[in-house]
Amino acid sequence: MHSSHSAPPSDAIVSVRGVSKIYAGGFQALKHVNLDIRRGEIFALLGPNGAGKTTLISLICGMTNATEGTVIADGHNIVSDYRAARATIGLVPQELHTDSFETVWATVNFSRGLFGKAPNPTYIEKILKSLSLWDKKDNKIMTLSGGMKRRVLIAKALSHEPKILFLDEPSAGVDVELRHDMWRLVRELRDAGTTIILTTHYIEEAEDMADRIGVIRKGELILVEDKDVLMRKLGKKQLTLTLQQPMATLPAGLAAWPLEITNEGNALVYTFDTQKEDTGIAALLRALAEHGIDFKDLHSSESSLEEIFVSLVNDKSRDQKEAQS
Structure with a gap:
């Protein structure tokens, strides 16, 4: 998959x-990344801090140049056709650089003009209203609260009607109300055809919002998958049986089953891959009955995306392979 010449779908x-991106001191922030983002999807890029998420976004937005490789945004090469490529992209950065003496209206309007778009007060009004900024339109940005400044950043990113919207850690330090408004807006934008790429370490956000998920680790994209497929492939299910009588050790006849005694001998936990379906459960229950083990309650649970992500990022065997290569 490292061929850099395959045509994009x-x-x-x-x-x-x-x-790839190698910084002056020799630090390699990205290694041979290949990624296609589909028109109209919400794509979540997950990874621990320092994994390369922000570097990858900066490269796609043309804010920094790749050491090698190419990036095409909506048909435009981000280096040789920078202006046209950048005009299709809206970016909501992590940092708030907004200590401006300008008003909200002027800033958002100016942002639109920067990308060569003709004035459209009706559109700007719509954005400001959807971000609960309309009653603050004449306020100077420096007088606004942090949450309101962040809303202004989103409005600026949307001012030129971009086809691609990047949200870099959109929920970091954001109050619940803004998070709510932001996700409602993101869904509306997606429904209207905007492609949305977000980086996040709030994994429930990705689980809730994303169509596809990419996991980046130490500068490498280790996995890109439809969210539902990922949850199914890597998810584990657990069945917990609360026992009538406590049990100290498993009967030898049950040694073949992946069973664990928990809760001071009062429960048995059976872990299985969601891939393999639930066929094992009936057989397990028969085996328990044959060994005279009665249970009074059972419930099942599935792993969350968070658990899947943690297991991917902390994959020890992958570290060992890297150390050996």
Whole structure:
């Protein structure tokens, strides 16, 4: 998959090919990243701090140049056709650089003009209203609260009607009300055809919002998958049986089952892959009955995306392979 010459699929709005980034001191922030983002999807890029999420976003937005590889945004090469490529992209950065003496209205309007779009007060009004900023339109930005400044950043990113919207850690330090408004807006934008790429370490956010998920680790994209497929492939289910009588050790006849005694001998936990379906449960219950083990209650649980993510990022065997290679 490291070939940087394969053509992007026709539904890709962003195409990253063979992209690496090495900083002056020799630190390699990205290693041979290939990624296609589909038109109209919400794509979540997950990874621990320092994994390369922000570097990858900066490259796609043309804010920094790749050491090698190419990035195409909506048909435009981000280096050779920077202005056209950048005009299709809206970016909501992590940092608040907004200590401006300008008013909210002027800033958002100016942002639109920067990308060569003709004035459209009706559209700006719509954005400000959807972000609960309309009653603050004449306020100077420096007088606003942190949450309101963040709303202004989102409005600025949307001012030129971008086809691609990047949200870099959108929920970091954001109050619940803004998070709520933001996700409602993101869904509306997606429904209207905007492609949304978000980085986050609030995994429930990705679980809730994303169509597809990419996991980046130490500068490498280790996995890109439809969210539902990922949950199914890597998810584990657990069945917990509360026993009538406590049990100190498992009968030898049950040794073949992945069973664990918990809760001071009062419960048995059976862990299985969601891939393999639930066929094992009936057989397990028969085996328990044959060994005279009675239970009074059972419930099942599934692993969350968070658990899947943690297991991917902390994959020890992958670290060992890297150390050996």
